[in-house]
Amino acid sequence: MTGDAALRDRLRRRAAPAAAAVVTVAAGLSVRSVLGGDLAKYAGDALYALLIFWLVLVVAPRSRAWVAAAVAFGVSVAVELFQLTGVPAGLGARSTLARLVLGTTFNAPDLPFYAVGAVAGWALYRTARGIRAAQRRHPAPRSR
Structure with missing residues (x-):
């Protein structure tokens, strides 16, 4: 792979998790205006872990989803214990x-809500990868 192709590949691998992180931050900042009480608080906890999941994939895009989920949960718990x-x-x-x-x-x-967020990240990532793989196997027909 040439230098330009390698750079494009690295950027491509980071783009989706970076975009997902931005969406997660927006959701986290707005959740209290939409939800109330404990529901808003615990949704925020799950979104916190989900954000860390996406950030792990931005920093280390070749990480396995379960590793990113484990790191997200571990960091979230460590911050809580801190x-x-x-x-x-x-x-x-x-x-x-x-x-x-x-x-x-x-x-x-x-x-437990940190675990929910980490598992949600894993599930979203795996689902998106499955959809992309299916699209590569069965591309949509081109219109004429």
Whole structure:
């Protein structure tokens, strides 16, 4: 593969997860305006893990989907556990970005929703790959 072709391939592999990450951020920022209470909170948790899933694929596009899901879940749980130290709450008091990324207080019920987001990323990725593979095997007829 030539240098230009290799670059195009690397960019192509990152484009879909990057676009999915942007959509996920938009969904995460708007979920509280559409949903309320615990539903909004836990949807936000799932979207947080989903965002990490997409970011793993942007950074390491050749990763297997299950690896990206495991990393997304692990990072999400690590951030939640980090909240037990109080450091994220202190940072969040001074920075909106820190509050959005790290949260402020530990909440054990968040943990299963991180798994939901990671598994949703895996399922979406696998479904999209299956659709693309089917399209390559059976291309749509061209119109004349």
